[in-house]
Amino acid sequence: xxxxxxxxxxxxxxxxxxxxxxxxxxxxxxxxxxxxxxxxxxxxxxxxxxxxxxxxxxxxxxxxxxxxxxxxxxxxxxxxxxxxxxxxxxxxxxxxxxxxxxxxxxxxxxxxxxxxxxxxxxxxxxxxxxxxxxxxxxxxxxxxxxxxxxxxxxxxxxxxxxxxxxxxxxxxxxxxxxxxxxxxxxxxxxxxxxxxxxxxxxxxxxxxxxxxxxxxxxxxxxxxxxxxxxxxxxxxxxxxxxxxxxxxxxxxxxxxxxxxxxxxxxxxxxxxxxxxxxxxxxxxxxxxxxxxxxxxxxxxxxxxxxxxxxxxxxxxxxxxxxxxxxxxxxxxxxxxxxxxxxxxxxxxxxxxxxxxxxxxxxxxxxxxxxxxxxxxxxxxxxxxxxxxxxxxxxxxxxxxxxxxxxxxxxxxxxxxxxxxxxxxx
Amino acid sequence: xxxxxxxxxxxxxxxxxxxxxxxxxxxxxxxxxxxxxxxxxxxxxxxxxxxxxxxxxxxxxxxxxxxxxxxxxxxxxxxxxxxxxxxxxxxxxxxxxxxxxxxxxxxxxxxxxxxxxxxxxxxxxxxxxxxxxxxxxxxxxxxxxxxxxxxxxxxxxxxxxxxxxxxxxxxxxxxxxxxxxxxxxxxxxxxxxxxxxxxxxxxxxxxxxxxxxxxxxxxxxxxxxxxxxxxxxxxxxxxxxxxxxxxxxxxxxxxxxxxxxxxxxxxxxxxxxxxxxxxxxxxxxxxxxxxxxxxx
Numbered sequence: 203x204x205x206x207x208x209x210x211x212x213x214x215x216x217x218x219x220x221x222x223x224x225x226x227x228x229x230x231x232x233x234x235x236x237x238x239x240x241x242x243x244x245x246x247x248x249x250x251x252x253x254x255x256x257x258x259x260x261x262x263x264x265x266x267x268x269x270x271x272x273x274x275x276x277x278x279x280x281x282x283x284x285x286x287x288x289x290x291x292x293x294x295x296x297x298x299x300x301x302x303x304x305x306x307x308x309x310x311x312x313x314x315x316x317x318x319x320x321x322x323x324x325x326x327x328x329x330x331x332x333x334x335x336x337x338x339x340x341x342x343x344x345x346x347x348x349x350x351x352x353x354x355x356x357x358x359x360x361x362x363x364x365x366x367x368x369x370x371x372x373x374x375x376x377x378x379x380x381x382x383x384x385x386x387x388x389x390x391x392x393x394x395x396x397x398x399x400x401x402x403x404x405x406x407x408x409x410x411x412x413x414x415x416x417x418x419x420x421x422x423x424x425x426x427x428x429x430x431x432x433x434x435x436x437x438x439x440x441x442x443x444x445x446x447x448x449x450x451x452x453x454x455x456x457x458x459x460x461x462x463x464x465x466x467x468x469x470x471x472x473x474x475x476x477x478x479x480x481x482x483x484x485x486x487x488x489x490x491x492x493x494x495x496x497x498x499x500x501x502x503x504x505x506x507x508x509x510x511x512x513x514x515x516x517x518x519x520x521x522x523x524x525x526x527x528x529x530x531x532x533x534x535x536x537x538x539x540x541x542x543x544x545x546x547x548x549x550x551x552x553x554x555x556x557x558x559x560x561x562x563x564x565x566x567x568x569x570x571x572x573x574x575x576x577x578x579x580x581x582x583x584x585x586x587x588x589x590x591x592x593x594x595x596x597x598x599x600x601x602x603x604x605x606x607x608x609x610x611x612x613x614x615x616x617x618x619x620x621x622x623x624x625x626x627x
Numbered sequence: 628x629x630x631x632x633x634x635x636x637x638x639x640x641x642x643x644x645x646x647x648x649x650x651x652x653x654x655x656x657x658x659x660x661x662x663x664x665x666x667x668x669x670x671x672x673x674x675x676x677x678x679x680x681x682x683x684x685x686x687x688x689x690x691x692x693x694x695x696x697x698x699x700x701x702x703x704x705x706x707x708x709x710x711x712x713x714x715x716x717x718x719x720x721x722x723x724x725x726x727x728x729x730x731x732x733x734x735x736x737x738x739x740x741x742x743x744x745x746x747x748x749x750x751x752x753x754x755x756x757x758x759x760x761x762x763x764x765x766x767x768x769x770x771x772x773x774x775x776x777x778x779x780x781x782x783x784x785x786x787x788x789x790x791x792x793x794x795x796x797x798x799x800x801x802x803x804x805x806x807x808x809x810x811x812x813x814x815x816x817x818x819x820x821x822x823x824x825x826x827x828x829x830x831x832x833x834x835x836x837x838x839x840x841x842x843x844x845x846x847x848x849x850x851x852x853x854x855x856x857x858x859x860x861x862x863x864x865x866x867x868x869x870x871x872x873x874x875x876x877x878x879x880x881x882x883x884x885x886x887x888x889x890x891x892x893x894x895x896x897x898x899x900x901x902x903x904x905x906x907x908x909x910x911x912x913x914x915x916x917x918x919x920x921x922x923x
Contacts, residue, residue, distance in 0.1 A: 266737070266742070267737075267742065268847075268848060269742075270737075270741075270743075271742060399893070426892050426893040427892055428893045428895075431848070431852045433841075433842030434636065434640065434842065434884070434887070436632070436633075436636050436884075437633070437636075437884070437887040437888045437892060438892055440629060440632070440888075456744070457844050457846070458844070460843075460844060461842055461844055468758060468769055469767050470767060486743075487743070487844075488681070488743070488745040488746065489681055489745050489746040489747060489748055489843075
């Protein structure tokens, strides 16, 4: 009896502890919203007495779980943009609410339902591909406009006119990388190491391999591993070395990539390593010997150490908001650009006040249709574009435009690691 | 030469599995339960050592000892709070509790230390070199690999000595043989089981440090997959048997590495587990396990 009571006490204590811990975590990761109180009102209509229109943007992404780094960054990045936009002298204000999907598909749909109950107008997310595909199916059926900062699979936008991407699709990223390698004569013999249990990695690898053949690059070996929990890459690296690869293309995340670099160094193999945007973050790993990454090239849409004014301001605001000294990564920049893209599109909608005055149930449908036209432009029945969509200058590219299938068009950016920092090529 | 390289990789990987498998097999042998939280104790050990060395600038040896102490306490506390009250409960209840403890540790680590990767420092360098180069650079053997294999052998010998010669070791064997009879002979079953957890968890700390030295990414889920593999190794060698854990671990490491090298890099888990099934079909108690008939 005693031991049972004791156990019950311990369990209760553990539960209470985990609850407070979650609460604490949630608070620290929620940026302060600076939306004017007047505009939110009772939530029935987003048009305030003074004519300002507040659009509710519902973000979804992992704030906890193994991909939390991405979701937290994209949340802060978006909040920086929202704070900037709301400080502008404009009638359009944004209100951002961000829900945690823990990187899990089912949780993503639950988060989306929570946002629907909040009368959300536009969906911003989700951060990772799996939940994004699940949520996109729902938003397509319900008619909500959706813009994802970083879910890069073509499956996200496939067959859904309402979903747009801020990042390159996976095959496009691979294609761009192969073109870059060929254009700059980086190598003639290349090897690819990718995670064939991951759609992101496989998508980029296939895009790269197809384009490499097109451009006359010889792919000496294609090496795979089954999951990001893989820790031993000696076999794959030995195959690359034995094949005589001068360049190893690794469209994989920075965690396993750090192991590849370390093991290549241990075996004395030193080719040119080339990564995708998932490699971003490798220099920020605590305890990582950045000299191992010296010379590493990666395709990334954002370089936090760039010196243009907008990046510098963004980095400063991001650090102030997150309360940490860490530089924002590309997910933060993607989030920032998403907010500006949505804002830009909203500015161009002529009858926004009219739409905003509708009931929540009709509002999101009308807004969805209007935003699709703004992003993709207008097409006639024959499929020819009759009016262009918006063009957005952001942190991750200038003059970004969107195709009707939801893909973004922007110039790729390649950085190389020199003395432990990114240098834009 | 390539084959030799693969064999060395497999041997050092297998040694890590063997050390982890020891924890599984000892606890199973004595408490007759599968402690699925064992893999996460490894992760905790690696974190303790990581922070001791990087944040507090302690020497690596102190870091390892500190990790062992913390893990020992953690193991005993887990046993006392989560498993001891369930001593008379059906084994399924204990199994589910162990899975719960495993998630509790993972999520606590995530809250305490964050979800992002930490890169474990490599302690084992001599004059800045991480390994020795043999045959004119054709073969590179890291010091970590050498130390791992040596540590595994030393631990195995020490444990064999402990269980066969010391009083506590004998008590352990007695409890594993027959809990009731051991109690009647005046052996304190509870403290014996606690002792088993203490030893198993201290070994987990060593395994964690060795594993992260060889494969230096550390995250809250670092321990879970090696934990499962080591459990497989323990079953492979015959769960409950200490030499079996060694044999199973080494075999698993070698099979895994050679499969990756010569058959497939993406399906090696399938091959490893298929082999496990074959072994269990032929010898249901594992390679060195004893078959104990159920008495009716």
